[in-house]
Amino acid sequence: xxxxxxxxxxxxxxGGYIAAIRAAQLGxxxxxxxxxxxxxxxxxxxxxxxxxxxxxxxxxxxxHTSHLFEEAxxxxxxxxxxxxxxxxxxxxxxxxxxxxxxxxxGGIKSxxxxxxxxxxxxxxxxxxxxxxxxxxxxxxxxxDALYEAKQVIVATGSKPRHLAxxxxxxxxxxxxxxxxxxxxxxxxxxxxxxxxxxxEMGSVWRRLGAEVTILEALxxxxxxxxxxxxxxxxxxxxxxxxxxxxxxxxxxxxVSQKGVAIDYTDKDGNELKLDAxxxxxxxxxxxxxxxxQADTVGLQINDRGQIVVDAxxxxxxxxxxxxxxxxQGPMLAHKAMEEGVMVAEIIAGQAGHCNFETIPWVIYTxxxxxxxxxxxxxxxxxxxxxxxxxxxFAANGRALGMGDPTGFVKMLACAKTDRVLGVHIIGANAxxxxxxxxxxxxxxxxxxxxxxxCHAHPTLSEVVHEAALACDKRPLHF
Ligand code: FAD
Ligand code: NAI
Numbered sequence: 001x002x003x004x005x006x007x008x009x010x011x012x013x014x015g016g017y018i019a020a021i022r023a024a025q026l027g028x029x030x031x032x033x034x035x036x037x038x039x040x041x042x043x044x045x046x047x048x049x050x051x052x053x054x055x056x057x058x059x060x061x062x063x064h065t066s067h068l069f070e071e072a073x074x075x076x077x078x079x080x081x082x083x084x085x086x087x088x089x090x091x092x093x094x095x096x097x098x099x100x101x102x103x104x105x106g107g108i109k110s111x112x113x114x115x116x117x118x119x120x121x122x123x124x125x126x127x128x129x130x131x132x133x134x135x136x137x138x139x140x141x142x143x144d145a146l147y148e149a150k151q152v153i154v155a156t157g158s159k160p161r162h163l164a165x166x167x168x169x170x171x172x173x174x175x176x177x178x179x180x181x182x183x184x185x186x187x188x189x190x191x192x193x194x195x196x197x198x199x200e201m202g203s204v205w206r207r208l209g210a211e212v213t214i215l216e217a218l219x220x221x222x223x224x225x226x227x228x229x230x231x232x233x234x235x236x237x238x239x240x241x242x243x244x245x246x247x248x249x250x251x252x253x254x255v256s257q258k259g260v261a262i263d264y265t266d267k268d269g270n271e272l273k274l275d276a277x278x279x280x281x282x283x284x285x286x287x288x289x290x291x292x293q294a295d296t297v298g299l300q301i302n303d304r305g306q307i308v309v310d311a312x313x314x315x316x317x318x319x320x321x322x323x324x325x326x327x328q329g330p331m332l333a334h335k336a337m338e339e340g341v342m343v344a345e346i347i348a349g350q351a352g353h354c355n356f357e358t359i360p361w362v363i364y365t366x367x368x369x370x371x372x373x374x375x376x377x378x379x380x381x382x383x384x385x386x387x388x389x390x391x392x393f394a395a396n397g398r399a400l401g402m403g404d405p406t407g408f409v410k411m412l413a414c415a416k417t418d419r420v421l422g423v424h425i426i427g428a429n430a431x432x433x434x435x436x437x438x439x440x441x442x443x444x445x446x447x448x449x450x451x452x453x454c455h456a457h458p459t460l461s462e463v464v465h466e467a468a469l470a471c472d473k474r475p476l477h478f
Contacts, residue, residue, distance in 0.1 A: 001146055004137050005031045007347060008149035010124035010292070013049020015324030015336030016155030017108050022344035023153075024115040031149070032112070033142040035123035035291075045121045047108035048101075049157050050176075050325070051333040057104055058180045059200055061097040063364050066207035070366075075403055088208050090184055097180070120147065125293040129317075138297075138319060151319045151347050154299075154307060155340065156292060158285040158325035163192065166253045172260055172278055173253075176201075179280045186210045190262055190276035194221060194244050196363050197282035199237075203365045206242050213274055215264055217283075219247040224361075226375040226424040228390070228410055233369055233426060236406055240366075253279070287326040312352065313343050321347075335359050358441045362431040367407045370434035373422030373441055376412060385415035389447060389470030391463050393427045395478045398458040404428040409467040411437075411447055418446035418471070429460050436464050447471035 007023045009016045012034035020032040038046045038053040046053055065088075072086040112119050122143025130148070131137045137148040160175035162168050170178030179201045185208045191198045194216035206212040221244060222230035237244060247267030254261045262274045287305040294301055300308040300316040307322035309315055315322050321343045324336030338359070342352035363369040379386045389411040393399040407427030413420050423437030440450055450468035455461045462477070469475045 001148060003029075004148035004150065005029050005118070006149065007031075007151045007153060007344070008033070008124075008138070008140055008147060009153045009155055010140070011035075011049065011155035011157055011324075011326075012045075012047040012108070012119070013155060013157045013324060013336065014051045014333040015157070015340045016049065016153065017047055017112070017340075018337040019153045019155060019323060019340030019344050020117045021111055021115050022341045023347065024117045026344060026348040026350075028344075028347070030116075031118040031120050031147065033120035033122055033124040033140070036121065045109070045119060046105045047112070047119070048105045049155075051336075052104050052108070053101060054177045054180055056333050058097045058101055059176075059197075059204075060364055061100050062093065062180065062204045063200060063366075065093045065096065066204045067366055070207040078403060088185065090182075090208075094181060094183065120145070123291055125291055126152075126297040126299065127293070129297065136318070151321070153340070153343055154292065154315070154320065154322040154326060155324050155336070156288045156290075156326050157336075158331055159288045159290075160281070161284045161286050163250065163253065163281050163283065166255070166281065168281065169255075172255050172257075174278060174280050176282065179282070182278060186277040188259075188276040189213075189278050189280065190215065190260060190274050191280045191282060192250060192262075193217075193281065193283040194246070195282060195284065198280065199242075199363055199365050201280055201282065202242055203240075206240065207366075211243075212241075213243040213245065213276070215248045215250065215262070215274065216244060216246045217248060217250070219267060221246050222369075225363075225369060226371060226410060226422070227377050228408075229369060229371065229424050229426045232407060233365070233367075236367060236426075237365070255279075285325065285331055289326065311354075312346055313339050313354075329356060330359060330361070332359065332361070355442065358438050360434045360438050362434065364431060367404070367427045368430035369426050370430035371422065371424040372434055372437045373420070374412060375422060375424065376410075379412060379421060384421070386421060387413045387415050387418075387447070387471045389413070389467040389472075389475070391466040391470055391475060391478050393460065393463055395466070396458070396460060396463050398460050398462070399428060401458070402428060409433070409463045411450075411464075411467040411471055413447040413471045418448055420445055420447055420450065420468075423464070423467075425464075427460070427463070433460055433464055436461060 006028035009020045009032040024030045120142045127139040189210040191214040194214045251263035259277045260279045323339035325331045342354045345352035360372040392408045394405040399405040410424040412422040447468045455465040
């Protein structure tokens with residue numbers, strides 16, 4: 001057996017690879033094992049997890065291409081650019097996406113080399129805790145080899161939840177893996193679940209010409225977002241031709257080589273059928289503890305399948321930590337990374353910290369949707385007195401110049417202290433604009449603080465500025 005590692009990370013996604021790099025920066029001997037379900041054709045280990053291989057990065061590449069395609073077809077002419085009807089080479093679009101993934105996953109490997117993180121290629125599983133009191137080590141099996149480590153960070157991520165009785169072949173019935181590799185624009189695409197993946201992937205294929213219908217079980221659309229934002233989004237998506245049916249219940253799903261027939265009941269009890277060439281199932285993700293042998297060592301897992309941790313990602317076992325999608329909290333790459341840094345720093349005796357109140361959310365549709373902090377409905381439910389500043393992009397010169405004046409910025413501030421409690425944006429570049437809200441909240445800023453900061457003109461960020469002014473009923477351009 002090789003010399004024990006100080007830290008062994010199980011899983012090389014955004015949580016795991018960041019934890020490994022940060023721990024190595026702090027001077028520890030670190031290894032990270034990765035079971036590589038996305039191994040490339042040469043059998044090379046692929047780091048980056050769901051995010052880089054079959055999540056954040058490839059989806060954003062397809063969203064970008066399909067956005068340009070839609071712009072070329074619908075918006076160029078308004079600005080006097082005549083290009084005729086665009087056509088899409090799906091194979092080329094997918095190849096570009098795959099090249100980006102390859103570049104980034106390779107980049108993590110280089111970072112491991114630079115930081116002297118040992119990459120162990122194989123599935124990690126707990127074996128035992130050994131050693132004299134005070135000198136205990138965890139034994140971890142990776143593939144056929146046995147390793148020892150003082151500290152173990154579990155970062156095994158999540159996997160897609162599938163519909164009972166509807167096997168995913170990633171040809172006709174796709175989860176996120178197949179949805180990112182559809183090799184021709186389907187004439188009709190059905191999506192089950194109007195959450196983040198459903199909206200993003202539905203947008204990609206709608207923009208490229210598919211007739212997309214999204215079936216959602218909950219009666220309310222996008223209930224996690226501020227209700228004003230959800231209402232605006234529903235309006236805009238409907239106008240774009242994205243059909244979203246809420247309050248449904250899925251019945252039989254019949255799959256043939258030609259396509260899929262979905263029986264469902266609508267909110268009024270009508271029994272309906274949806275025929276489509278392909279189906280994307282995006283009904284949430286479940287924590288992944290497959291083959292970890294958690295039972296062998298008594299690692300506690302709750303009834304939602306999450307490894308149980310405290311606010312600092314400590315599990316019930318000494319020296320064992322868990323981060324990212326496999327634990328509580330939003331399943332977001334940046335949240336996993338924050339936890340990775342926090343745990344590495346705590347192991348090093350530092351004051352690691354992760355503020356769940358300021359984790360931004362982004363949905364990369366067009367318009368983009370982004371928020372940080374509390375929604376108006378949450379503040380109401382909590383009985384917090386608040387002020388609202390809401391400004392549309394239609395009043396902003398930059399948005400008009402870009403031909404993208406849809407949406408608004410809505411700021412929520414405490415009625416007593418003026419502290420910013422939430423920022424909600426639907427509009428162009430919301431994904432970038434939301435950082436101002438996160439920074440403000442992290443520094444406990446008031447809306448007055450933001451109102452007093454000079455914002456460059458003409459920029460979309462002026463709408464954030466105006467929303468801050470509007471909290472005090474003194475917007476200057478609206
Ligand atoms: P993962 O990324 O799932 O990584 C876990 C890794 O551990 C995997 O590589 C797996 O192979 C490995 N592993 C598992 N078990 C073992 C084992 N026993 N031994 C060795 N290795 C193991 N989030 C965002 O913030 N922004 C986005 O835009 C975004 N877009 C997304 C789009 C899609 C289509 C999907 C599916 C997800 C998206 N997410 C997005 C969510 C994001 O991908 C996850 O939150 C993030 O990847 C979680 O990181 P993680 O490190 O916890 O887990
Ligand atoms: P989700 O939780 O966002 O949405 C799932 C939707 O499916 C919900 O609206 C739910 O009500 C619905 N649903 C559940 N069961 C259903 C059923 N039987 N019939 C019909 N509808 C049903 O999950 P999704 O979209 O699968 O994404 C998983 C996670 O991945 C997200 O929660 C998010 O954490 C992450 N992600 C993040 C992205 C981003 O940050 N931009 C992009 C994509 C994914």
